[in-house]
Amino acid sequence: MPSAIVTGATGILGREIVFELGRHPQQWPTVHALSRSRKEDYPSNVVHSHIDLTSSADDMANDLQNVRGEYIFFAAYLQQDTEQGNWDVNGAMLDNFLQALAKTGAIKNVKRIILVTGCKQYGVHLGATKVPMTEDDKWLTGDDRPPNFYYNQQNILHRFCKEHDIEWTVTYPNDVIGYAEGNFMNLSTAVGLYAAISKELGQELVFPGSPEFYVRFDSFTDSKLHAQFCAWAAMEPRAANQAFNVVNGDAESWQHMWPKVASYFGMKVKPDQFETAWSSKVAGYLGMDAGGVQNLQDRPPIADFANSMGLKGHPVTHQSRVEQVIDLVKWSQRSDVKKGWKTLAEREGLKKDALEKATWTFLGFVLGRNYEVVVSMSKARKAGWTGYIDTWEALEGVFEELAEAKILPKRDS
Structure with a gap:
């Protein structure tokens, strides 16, 4: 039976992923909830561990010595004052975390990594977008476009998964209710x-x-529905190496x-x-x-x-x-x-x-x-998601x- 690692376990999306997996102990017997602190009680199959995602890969590796999981849900996010700051800090958090798993050897057990991002992917923070937004829309990378940290994170994820022969899935929620x-x-x-x-x-x-x-x-995007999608996407063959919009x-x-x-x-x-x-x-x-x-x-x-x-x-x-x-x-x-x-x-x-x-x-x-x-849900529907x-x-x-x-x-x- 699969085990999971969830970062950002106290955030509006990560918290619900922890509780969604926690509700199904027969399917998910061990869920590692990672955050700086523990804010509430968890189901019996959830194990909380401290981690500072802004620390180095070596420091994180020390915190992750006893953490193993086949499926990783990366839902951590740290808001910065500038888009370049978001690019640097959130990219480093993901990169160092993945490198820490490689240092501990835990990466050998990982089958798929689910990265939670959002509809900043489409530039909703910059002005009117093409509608509906679909996952094949081109990335906004022109000279007059500010850095988009979701692009940085996805490039980091793609490189790492290719290097370690691991599958990935990315989600794009929007205006989260949770x-x-x-x-x-x-x-x-x-x-x-x-x-x-x-x-x-x-x-x-x-x-x-x-x-x-x-x-x-x-x-x-309802945070509980997004968590259900993440649990589905982790196990669904058609969700491998794909990015999906996730709205209600x-x-x-x-x-x-x-x-x-x-x-x-x-x-x-x-x-x-x-x-x-x-x-x-x-x-x-x-x-x-x-x-x-x-x-x-x-x-x-x-x-x-x-x-x-x-x-x-x-x-x-x-x-x-x-x-x-x-x-x-x-x-x-x-x-x-x-x-x-x-x-x-x-x-x-x-x-x-x-x-x-x-x-x-x-x-x-x-x-x-x-x-x-x-936001279009056609791609997820075609892959079998009915939530x-x-x-x-x-x-x-x-x-x-x-x-x-x-x-x-x-x-x-």
């Missing part, structure tokens, strides 16, 4: 806190991002989900939430004292495909932007917001530091994009988990 504390890209916690505090302040729920994105499509499989937008968020917290969406901020597609934003506009890269990713797709000169190839009706970072620092949270947290017995730990910058970007994000989850049900489920963890108030009855 539970994790202190995670850089935690969409659910910030959305929930924003709604709960808005209610505490006696307000209707206002979408803080782009009016344009509000009515466009987005693709989300439905067509979703915030115009559909935002009223559901409001209802969950016992609120209503403000009917004219965009009236003072949005005049027309030509005029753009007006009176955005609380929010603002941030231009992204001069040439969005779709510009690289413009000529072949007949889109040269089309407005979609012009510079994309992030638009915020409400600047969430500034909002989270307002005195009335802090006071409202303090009152709510004390009354409901919630963790008082949740507000300051929430990822407001990330949520502002995710909700503020003025372009849609559509699916309704995105609202995924978000609702995480709200419930966060309530149990005393981060959000319980559902309004």
